[in-house]
Amino acid sequence: MNRLALSIAAIAVCSLALTVPTYAQNAVPRHGISVFGDLKYPAGFSHFGYVNPNAPKGGTLKVPG
Known part of the structure; x- marks a missing residue:
């Protein structure tokens, strides 16, 4: 590409x-x-439709390490 075409492309x-x-x-x-x-x-x-708003709160989460 020559400089003129590059300049026109840059302006566009x-x-x-x-x-x-x-x-x-x-x-x-x-x-x-x-x-x-x-x-x-x-x-x-x-709340979202798939969530139970009356679900028990608290507790612990144990994941294998």
């Missing part, structure tokens, strides 16, 4: 890099993220 990359952040301004802040549709839990939920 820099101009694209300057325009990309303007697209992020349309984002709406949310309490979570989902790839496949709506969120399962609302904001401020108390």
Whole structure:
């Protein structure tokens, strides 16, 4: 590649890099993220569906070393 083509490529990359952040301004802040549709839990939920909130607390955990 000659210098002119390299300069044109560098200018194109820099101009694209300057325009990309303007697209992020349309984002709406949310309490979570989902790839496949709506969120399962609302904001401020108390526990996950697979967790028992009345489970006993405390105790010890022994793992083989």
